[in-house]
Structures are given as structure tokens and as C-alpha cells.
Amino acid sequence: MYMRYFSRVFSAMAGPRPVVLSGPSGAGKSTLLKKLMKEYDSVFGFSVSHTTRNPRPGEENGRDYHYVTREVMQAGIDNGDFIENAEFSGNMYGTSKAAVQDVQAKNLICILDIDMQGVRNIKRTDLNPIYISIQPPSLEVLEKRLRDRKTESEESLQRRLHAAKVEMEFSKEPGAFDVIIVNDVLEDSYGQLRNALLEEINKVKKINMSS
Numbered sequence: 710m711y712m713r714y715f716s717r718v719f720s721a722m723a724g725p726r727p728v729v730l731s732g733p734s735g736a737g738k739s740t741l742l743k744k745l746m747k748e749y750d751s752v753f754g755f756s757v758s759h760t761t762r763n764p765r766p767g768e769e770n771g772r773d774y775h776y777v778t779r780e781v782m783q784a785g786i787d788n789g790d791f792i793e794n795a796e797f798s799g800n801m802y803g804t805s806k807a808a809v810q811d812v813q814a815k816n817l818i819c820i821l822d823i824d825m826q827g828v829r830n831i832k833r834t835d836l837n838p839i840y841i842s843i844q845p846p847s848l849e850v851l852e853k854r855l856r857d858r859k860t861e862s863e864e865s866l867q868r869r870l871h872a873a874k875v876e877m878e879f880s881k882e883p884g885a886f887d888v889i890i891v892n893d894v895l896e897d898s899y900g901q902l903r904n905a906l907l908e909e910i911n912k913v914k915k916i917n918m919s920s
């Protein structure tokens with residue numbers, strides 16, 4: 710009930726439509742969204758999620774994630790601070806209301822990088838984002854990318870590959886996503902992502918120019 714009320718407040722603010730990027734771990738979501746935010750730094754803002762997983766080398770608290778303990782995360786969830794949350798590969802993840810609000814307050818397009826549980830939960834709110842699925846060319850390519858990234862233990866990698874099969878099936882459900890991008894050649898995929906968002910990008914640019 711409260712979640713719906715809060716979401717309605719978001720919609721009523723009538724800023725640009727948020728964007729949800731989802732798809733299997735290792736498909737290339739962060740790679741693509743980093744390119745997008747580099748090219749359009751005054752157009753997009755990243756919704757910084759909370760997670761209980763440890764930071765990877767190069768990741769920064771408050772920029773990539775808010776790294777918290779299970780106790781802190783659970784307390785936030787119980788307090789109603791999150792729009793959605795999920796358990797993924799042995800860790801908790803969630804989008805706080807503040808994370809989205811911070812971006813929307815700047816009139817930027819808010820990008821959420823979330824798993825399929827997050828997509829299902831966001832669909833129950835009035836956030837009304839554009840849903841984009843980033844898919845790998847195949848499970849074999851995905852495994853190679855995840856192994857080459859060298860961020861996962863063998864156990865975590867196997868969990869992520871298992872989840873990936875479910876995520877790949879989910880993307881085929883009618884109406885699950887507005888756009889599906891198979892991330893094979895990075896520049897091609899990036900072009901498709903940019904095209905899919907061009908209308909929203911131009912809206913924000915226009916608003917920024919007139920203010």
C-alpha cells in the first residue's frame with residue numbers, strides 16, 4: 710500500500726521515465742550503462758543499490774553500491790526504505806527509495822541495474838520505467854565472460870550461471886521487456902541501447918537547455 714503511494718508520488722513528479730536494465734550476471738549491463746553514462750553524463754543518473762556482497766576491486770562504496778551487512782539491510786527493508794529487494798546468488802540486493810529519489814530530484818533519467826526478481830517487483834509499482842533486457846549471445850559466451858572477469862569464486866560462478874538460465878527464460882515471457890538486446894559486439898549493442906533511449910535522452914536535453 711505504502712509502496713504504491715510512494716510510487717505514485719514518483720510518477721506525479723513527472724520527470725523523465727526511468728530505465729531498468731536487467732539480464733543475466735555477466736551479460737554486460739554495467740559495461741553498457743557505464744558507456745551510456747560517460748556519453749550522456751548530464752542526462753542519466755545511476756540508482757545506487759544496497760548489497761550485502763563484498764566490494765570487488767575498483768568498486769567504491771556509495772558509487773557502485775552501498776555495501777551493508779544483512780542486519781542493516783533487513784532493518785532498512787523492515788523500515789520500508791526499499792522499493793524492491795531480492796536475494797541473488799547468496800547475497801541481498803535492493804533499490805532504496807532514496808536511491809531513485811536522489812536521481813529524479815536532479816531531473817535525470819534514473820537507471821536501475823536489477824535482476825529479474827527486481828523487475829517483477831518494480832512492475833507492481835507505478836515507477837513506469839522502460840524495461841530493457843541485456844542478454845548474452847549464448848550461455849557458453851556468458852560463462853567465458855564471467856570467468857574472464859575473475860570476480861567470482863567457482864561456487865558463485867555456478868550459482869550465477871544457474872540463475873542466468875532462469876533469467877534467459879524470463880526474458881522470453883511476452884511483455885516482460887520493452888526491448889531485448891543481445892550483447893554480442895559491444896559497439897552494436899551500445900548503438901541499440903542508445904537508439905532505444907533516444908526519445909527520453911532528447912526530452913531531458915531539451916529541458917536542460919531551456920532551464
Ligand SMILES: Nc1ncnc2c1ncn2[C@@H]1O[C@H](COP(=O)(O)OP(=O)(O)OP(=O)(O)O)[C@@H](O)[C@H]1O
Pocket residue numbers: 732733734735736737738739740741854855857858892893894895896898
Ligand atoms: N560485448 C561484449 N563483448 C565482450 N566482452 C564483454 C561484452 N560486454 C561485456 N563484456 C565483458 O563481460 C564481462 C561482464 O560484463 P559486465 O560486468 O558489464 O556484466 P553485468 O551484466 O553487469 O554483470 P553483473 O550483473 O554480474 O554485474 C566484463 O568483463 C565485460 O568487460
Ligand SMILES: Nc1nc2c(ncn2[C@@H]2O[C@H](COP(=O)(O)O)[C@@H](O)[C@H]2O)c(=O)[nH]1
Pocket residue numbers: 731732733734738758759762793794795797802803804822823824825826827828
Ligand atoms: N533486485 C535487485 N537486483 C540487483 C540490485 N542491484 C544489483 N542487482 C542485480 O544483482 C545481480 C548481481 O550483481 P553483482 O553486482 O553482484 O554482479 C545482477 O543481476 C544485478 O543486476 C538491486 O538493487 N535489486
